[in-house]
Amino acid sequence: MRIGIPTEIKNNEFRVGMTPTAVRTLISHGHEVSIESNAGLGSGFTDDQYMAAGAKISPNAKQIYDNAEMIIKVKEPLAAEYDLIQEGQLIYTYFHFASSKTLTNAMLKNKSVCLAYETITDDLGRLPLLTPMSEVAGRLAAQQGAKFLESPQGGLGVLMGGVTGVSPADVMVLGGGIVGTQAAIVAAGMGAQVTIYDINRQRLKELDGELPNNITTCYSTTKAIESHLKHAHLVIGAVLVPGAKAPRLITKEHLKLMQKGAVLVDVAVDQGGCFETTRVTTHENPTYIVDHILHYAVANMPGAVPQTSTQALTIATLAYAIDLANKGWKNACKQDKHLAKGLNVVNGKVTHQSVADAFSLPHTPIEKVLI
16 A cells, blocks of 8 residues: 655644654555655654655655555644545544534545544543553643743742642642543642542542542532632643543633633643633644633644654554555454544545534444445
8 A cells, every 4th residue: 555644734743643663564564655755853753764664755745645545644634735635545643523623524525534543442442542642641731731830921820849838739630531640640740739520430439549649539510620610720621522522611601710820721622622711722822811811722732742752653553554554444444343433534424423413414324434
């Protein structure tokens, strides 16, 4: 199969779809790999390294898309890429369709095959291609929250760990999954007092037995959240409904309960955000203020640490990429029901129920496109 890896063009996105080592593995299976010139530089990989692995270097994205049967990316296609994508071309990347009707309509229009990292599952119902970036984003959420609590950044001037005689920061984490747990661990490691909110009692019980003493758990209700917001310094939104829009747990009205200069970090921004006042920001301009509350809502947080992120992501995506290339997307998905769940839009049809529900579009069961 002819595989193409374009340069990511999202704001300050320095990750790349595959490392040179992964490219070498794909080529060893008999596939042809082309990568756009300098696509790997942000992650520390040169064109020479890709050529040494056997890849061809292409001068621009158009040549990549024109020649490839499968495109391997990191982030969703942007408007400048929509017309480059061909009918029937397999696009293997993060899509987060439920947060963008424009993206969904564009992929329906070009009749590509969109296989989304974030909805592929495993035997335990986990999301193995979302996990590595969730780990990175969760840890970064605590780091960024700590930075933006500083007064020069617009925060209320609270040190995460406090000092002798002065209390540490009070941190709320909404969601006890991978993102929330990692965020809580890093915040607690800085010395903050952390509370994780979730609606899964079994998960809360597990966390109680695993986490340090300065992390407590609480069953998530509107009343509990409202009560805590009055004294919280940092709130990290880490709620995920696979493939669907995130639930809005903090409303604009809730901001009136909070201290001026408190910080909201919305890691769920890729799925529309779990704060009503969330709007997508970039690494270049990461924050804004609503009602005296500082918001951080960068949609590609792991892009800030591309050397770590690219390696972690490739470890997760490579085996599926090999399967797709060896068998073709249709046969690979027929043989692996978990991989098939990554199919969100296929040849002009929405094949993921949550995406169809998000925009009131007709839903076509995956089985019908695999005939």
